[in-house]
Amino acid sequence: MAPSQSTPELPVPPRPGTSRRGFLGYVVGASTLVVAADLRVGTPAYAAVPSAPQIAEAYDLEDLQTDAARPTAQMITISVEKDGTATFAIPRMEVGQGITTSTAMIIAEELDLPVSKVRVSLAPARPELVFNQLTGGSNTTVSTFTPIRVAAAIAKGALLEAAAIELGSAMALLRSKDGVITAPDGSSVGYGELAAKAASAVTRKVQVVLKPSDSFEVIGRPVNRVDARDIVTGRKKFAMDLEVPDALPTMVCRPPTLNGSPKAVRNLSAVKAMPGVTDVAMVDTGVAVRAATFGHCIDAVRALEVDWLPGSVDGESDATILQELRGAQVPLVVPKVPVLAKTVEADFTFMFRSSAALEPYAAIADVRADSAEVWAGLKSPIVAQEDIAKATGLPQGKVKVNVVTGGGSFGHKLFGDHAIEAAKISKAMGKPVRLMWHRADEPRQGRVHPMATSRIRATYLAGQVLTFEQQHTSIETDFSHGLGEMLSSSAAELPAGLGNLGFAESIFQLTQELPYDFGAVTQQLTETDSRFNTGSMRNIYSPDVRCANELVVDQLARAMGKDPYRFRLEFLKDERTRAVLRRAAEVGRWGRSMPAGTAQGIAIHKEYKGATACLVEIDCRPETVNRKVRDGVTGPRVTKAIIAVDAGLVINPQGLKAQMMGGFSDGLALALTSSLHLRDGHFLEASWDNYFYTRQWNIPPEFDVVVVGSDSQQPGGAGEAAVASSVAAVACAFARATGKVPTRFPINHDSPITFDIKSFVPPVPQSPVDGLNHTY
Amino acid sequence: MTRHTFILNGTSVTVDVDDDVRLLWVLRDVVGLTGPKYGCGINVCKACTSHLNGKAFNPCSVRVKDILPTDEVTTIEGLADTVPGDLHPMQEAWLEYDVAQCGYCQPGQIMAAVAKVRQARAKGRTITEADLDEIRNVCRCGTYSRIREAIKAGADHM
Numbered sequence A: 001m002a003p004s005q006s007t008p009e010l011p012v013p014p015r016p017g018t019s020r021r022g023f024l025g026y027v028v029g030a031s032t033l034v035v036a037a038d039l040r041v042g043t044p045a046y047a048a049v050p051s052a053p054q055i056a057e058a059y060d061l062e063d064l065q066t067d068a069a070r071p072t073a074q075m076i077t078i079s080v081e082k083d084g085t086a087t088f089a090i091p092r093m094e095v096g097q098g099i100t101t102s103t104a105m106i107i108a109e110e111l112d113l114p115v116s117k118v119r120v121s122l123a124p125a126r127p128e129l130v131f132n133q134l135t136g137g138s139n140t141t142v143s144t145f146t147p148i149r150v151a152a153a154i155a156k157g158a159l160l161e162a163a164a165i166e167l168g169s170a171m172a173l174l175r176s177k178d179g180v181i182t183a184p185d186g187s188s189v190g191y192g193e194l195a196a197k198a199a200s201a202v203t204r205k206v207q208v209v210l211k212p213s214d215s216f217e218v219i220g221r222p223v224n225r226v227d228a229r230d231i232v233t234g235r236k237k238f239a240m241d242l243e244v245p246d247a248l249p250t251m252v253c254r255p256p257t258l259n260g261s262p263k264a265v266r267n268l269s270a271v272k273a274m275p276g277v278t279d280v281a282m283v284d285t286g287v288a289v290r291a292a293t294f295g296h297c298i299d300a301v302r303a304l305e306v307d308w309l310p311g312s313v314d315g316e317s318d319a320t321i322l323q324e325l326r327g328a329q330v331p332l333v334v335p336k337v338p339v340l341a342k343t344v345e346a347d348f349t350f351m352f353r354s355s356a357a358l359e360p361y362a363a364i365a366d367v368r369a370d371s372a373e374v375w376a377g378l379k380s381p382i383v384a385q386e387d388i389a390k391a392t393g394l395p396q397g398k399v400k401v402n403v404v405t406g407g408g409s410f411g412h413k414l415f416g417d418h419a420i421e422a423a424k425i426s427k428a429m430g431k432p433v434r435l436m437w438h439r440a441d442e443p444r445q446g447r448v449h450p451m452a453t454s455r456i457r458a459t460y461l462a463g464q465v466l467t468f469e470q471q472h473t474s475i476e477t478d479f480s481h482g483l484g485e486m487l488s489s490s491a492a493e494l495p496a497g498l499g500n501l502g503f504a505e506s507i508f509q510l511t512q513e514l515p516y517d518f519g520a521v522t523q524q525l526t527e528t529d530s531r532f533n534t535g536s537m538r539n540i541y542s543p544d545v546r547c548a549n550e551l552v553v554d555q556l557a558r559a560m561g562k563d564p565y566r567f568r569l570e571f572l573k574d575e576r577t578r579a580v581l582r583r584a585a586e587v588g589r590w591g592r593s594m595p596a597g598t599a600q601g602i603a604i605h606k607e608y609k610g611a612t613a614c615l616v617e618i619d620c621r622p623e624t625v626n627r628k629v630r631d632g633v634t635g636p637r638v639t640k641a642i643i644a645v646d647a648g649l650v651i652n653p654q655g656l657k658a659q660m661m662g663g664f665s666d667g668l669a670l671a672l673t674s675s676l677h678l679r680d681g682h683f684l685e686a687s688w689d690n691y692f693y694t695r696q697w698n699i700p701p702e703f704d705v706v707v708v709g710s711d712s713q714q715p716g717g718a719g720e721a722a723v724a725s726s727v728a729a730v731a732c733a734f735a736r737a738t739g740k741v742p743t744r745f746p747i748n749h750d751s752p753i754t755f756d757i758k759s760f761v762p763p764v765p766q767s768p769v770d771g772l773n774h775t776y
Numbered sequence B: 001m002t003r004h005t006f007i008l009n010g011t012s013v014t015v016d017v018d019d020d021v022r023l024l025w026v027l028r029d030v031v032g033l034t035g036p037k038y039g040c041g042i043n044v045c046k047a048c049t050s051h052l053n054g055k056a057f058n059p060c061s062v063r064v065k066d067i068l069p070t071d072e073v074t075t076i077e078g079l080a081d082t083v084p085g086d087l088h089p090m091q092e093a094w095l096e097y098d099v100a101q102c103g104y105c106q107p108g109q110i111m112a113a114v115a116k117v118r119q120a121r122a123k124g125r126t127i128t129e130a131d132l133d134e135i136r137n138v139c140r141c142g143t144y145s146r147i148r149e150a151i152k153a154g155a156d157h158m
């Protein structure tokens, strides 16, 4: 559809960037066509929160993040280049979730350009965006969908105007397709040729109407990742692959206990004289070495003799921290229910987990006397920029922060730990550095998902659930990456009832919703202890909270004599969640007969403006559980998994399916295998042969994702959506197969430790030399 | 420092580097080939998987001095040149199944996949589910199911 002509008198918009007739944006004064739209354009306004029991139902974290973007009145721009491509720098970070692909699709759709001609890059830190440059909470598409469409539509309008002159035809008669505009007489002109002609000498405001969704040709069709070819040929560059002159490999010798710090180096001159070593410098996190190769760095880190100051949790272990959590727990109330009502109670513990990606923390920093430049994977680059400025004593405007695509994030790269540390080291050495964390550093000193307990008391009578109370008690989650600031900036607009809560409690209320009609529902978070380096991990609270919920849902169903699937169907509040549940049950053939020691499990989750249901089949028979894999955890095997998802308006179904598969893989690990053991003030795990993330031998041979049609016109979040239902389904299946409801997660956490614990001094293992004996 | 010569992606290269430096760092930090990735440095994650004389190996765990002048090292960058056409069939399969998420593990996954298929062939059979279960490469993004599909498809064209 052609954009409407701009009118001399613009109506007063009801919301920023909106008018009764469409959306407002700009053609920016430039030599080729550049268009702009306000990032807060077109985000739906939300009604006041009714006095419903739960906040997240009417106003959730997605709304908060979307609302927080509103006051920052900031522009995103799309340029049309002379080679016929469109370019756009997205103020978000690609970490594998596919946003560069889905964003290219959104632009291609509105601009009538092939996806291959849209170039999406990652914007460097743009402090003027304030809260609007945080990649998290699966919010990217939710918050950027409309502004990007508006900009692209304006670009197409300007191209059509220019083409009308060029082809001597009325604009309304022109057709645009695949980057070419054609007149009724068959004459045509490409976008590249029009790029300069459509440019405007001055910035002007224009108004556009967006394509109706029923004429979408790109959105909703499966499209492969735009960076796939670079990936399979090894050309895709991550932070540590970038060529920055003189940025030599740099590593840090880290303390033997969590968050310790260096006091003195006993053999400084000897280490400085080691082959390849150029610099050794002490920083607050440890002793940094810069050398010709990372191999030389590892040798030097291992050779360093350092006196250490105590860490933050010296002497603590899983058991002492659990005891501390127990002490902080709020007692469950005795509900006022009829005496005949029966009670179901449960108490679950979730252990510490490492959120590290496969690409370890890495950053390049070049800090000079009067300026600094940093390259790193960062999901919250503005906060990192502020922190680097503080750490180096430079004004924020003198710190350039380049955002590099990340090798996974899962919440990890919300923090600028790596970038800040690299900047400190570069400043201390007076040279550019290419900092890489050793794998061992990640689980031992990096970000972890906090240990938590979740207790539930539910009552039922006469086929009804009367009350459902959940008290979630957790080690503090660090929100200093910007979400906290976002929350305080939006405080005035938040629903009543949140005002008095702390950040974490507010975020808990904004994300947690028990989607069942269970009478009086209470869900509360209590936090304690800020001594750990924590963060979210492919979702914040939901995987643990929902795993606990769904296990209790199964127990309620059992106590009330009902099938777990039918019980859920009966008590679910909304049709979208019921629809995904039905699909998962259908495709997964819920209720089919299974041999003893094997079982199905089913669970749902509603968040991110969408819903997922997961059905799994698990095999807990001894011959399966005890199968052997060298240096690997086997245990129960999930043999089949089905995820049904309603993610609202789907941009790229292929990308959505990929996110479901990844989310399932995380859920499986959380339920069965991956955790950290805290002992004597440090975590024991130091690599993938003892931190047991899902591996090939754990994944279900049968896996399927069903995208359920949605009438929602709004895209939902995908990146984290599948984790909670997956962990819950696996836990429920395990309970049904073994007849024992698991209470500590992951289920294998209490199995004897079978791996050799890697040394704490030196803090990193030496690389083996026998690789040639293991070729295949 | 010592001079070391070997064949890298079809061309003979000579590097001046200490004997004990593991080949991964020679490739990445000295030669500047960044396709093989670091994920552990102890032969566990398999992100660095490359080929030595056509077999999968992990350069993070091999000293440069143990590589002979006649040894042929192939990294992901050189895989396509080992076959006629634009890309190796396994790379094509990876594109067809849109396997990658962040992509960090995928160079290693592809190199492992090619070797695994060759290994099965050498035993006179096609790749099985049990073979796939043996692949140790970590994918923290959880693309495992697509990797399995792509390997089976890629094998058909190898």
Ligand code: FES
Pocket: B037, B038, B039, B040, B041, B042, B043, B044, B045, B046, B047, B048, B049, B058, B059, B060, B061
């Ligand atoms: S880096 Fe070589 S196996 Fe992990």
Ligand code: FES
Pocket: A096, A358, A407, A408, B100, B101, B102, B103, B104, B105, B106, B138, B139, B140, B141, B142, B143
């Ligand atoms: S695609 Fe990210 S680690 Fe495999």
